[in-house]
Amino acid sequence: MRCLNCHTEYEGHYCPECGQSAKTSRFTVKSALSNTLDVWGMGSRSLPRTIWHLLIRPGQMIGDYLDGKRMPYFPPVKMLFVLCVFYALITSFGHILTGEPAGGNHMEETTQIAEALSERGKDKPLFDFGIGKVSVEGAAQGLSQTLDWFYGHKPVTLLCLHLLVTLSTWCVFRRAPKRPHTTLAENFFIQVLISSQLMVLSLLYILVFGEQDGAFFYPLPGWLLLGLFIWDFKYLFGYSWPKTVGLTLLTHLSVLLLFILLCTLFFALLSLALVPSAVG
Numbered sequence: 182m183r184c185l186n187c188h189t190e191y192e193g194h195y196c197p198e199c200g201q202s203a204k205t206s207r208f209t210v211k212s213a214l215s216n217t218l219d220v221w222g223m224g225s226r227s228l229p230r231t232i233w234h235l236l237i238r239p240g241q242m243i244g245d246y247l248d249g250k251r252m253p254y255f256p257p258v259k260m261l262f263v264l265c266v267f268y269a270l271i272t273s274f275g276h277i278l279t280g281e282p283a284g285g286n287h288m289e290e291t292t293q294i295a296e297a298l299s300e301r302g303k304d305k306p307l308f309d310f311g312i313g314k315v316s317v318e319g320a321a322q323g324l325s326q327t328l329d330w331f332y333g334h335k336p337v338t339l340l341c342l343h344l345l346v347t348l349s350t351w352c353v354f355r356r357a358p359k360r361p362h363t364t365l366a367e368n369f370f371i372q373v374l375i376s377s378q379l380m381v382l383s384l385l386y387i388l389v390f391g392e393q394d395g396a397f398f399y400p401l402p403g404w405l406l407l408g409l410f411i412w413d414f415k416y417l418f419g420y421s422w423p424k425t426v427g428l429t430l431l432t433h434l435s436v437l438l439l440f441i442l443l444c445t446l447f448f449a450l451l452s453l454a455l456v457p458s459a460v461g
């Protein structure tokens with residue numbers, strides 16, 4: 182055989198240099214069809230099969246993937262993006278049916294949050310970092326615009342959230358009996374796969390119960406989210422059930438602390454951006 186891609190001479194079904202199949206030929210209706218279906222993966226690598234494993238044995242499947250069983254499963258990051266596209270399609274279809282606008286403006290609720298944070302009233306600054314002051318309205322507007330942007334970019338929002346969880350699981354589960362010393366990169370893949378699992382369940386949830394208002398990350402109830410994390414971590418890291426519950430709560434607590442830290446940073450940057458004259 183002579184490879185049509187890199188012109189290597191070889192024997193067998195695949196080119197040893199670039200991996201192109203020996204069956205590569207001119208496009209036909211059949212190959213065009215299979216190329217189109219390839220978005221969902223083929224055979225054992227298919228998306229439905231990977232999702233099925235994520236639903237019935239998530240912890241074990243994620244463990245398999247980390248241990249090197251990569252070929253049987255659909256690539257995780259690709260899967261998360263396909264699921265997010267699916268989610269956006271279904272929710273926007275729901276909005277067309279009900280006639281409600283998608284996304285929505287968060288101005289009202291964020292003004293309430295900002296006002297609640299500031300007991301000193303509307304005219305006084307909400308935050309004063311010495312370099313500039315943030316008014317209640319300014320903070321609410323900045324927060325509202327930021328929230329609207331994240332609301333419209335769900336994959337980015339989910340990745341940002343799970344990057345925070347990546348950091349905290351990496352710290353909290355360092356001494357796990359089943360998988361000690363997982364790397365940051367491995368924890369990133371754990372979170373991408375957990376996010377895919379939660380996206381699939383969210384899709385099923387909104388198909389049954391309809392879309393919940395203000396579902397920023399996942400529309401699933403909090404107790405279910407926590408339960409799923411506990412289930413995943415139990416089979417992934419191999420701690421006892423009570424210890425897994427404790428460490429999962431610790432993980433979420435540290436995510437909350439990280440989030441508060443980032444929000445403080447956000448307001449500090451906002452105060453710089455909003456009142457440039459105060460610097461001079």
Ligand SMILES: [Zn+2]
Pocket residue numbers: 184185186187188189196197198199200201
């Ligand atoms: Zn080749």
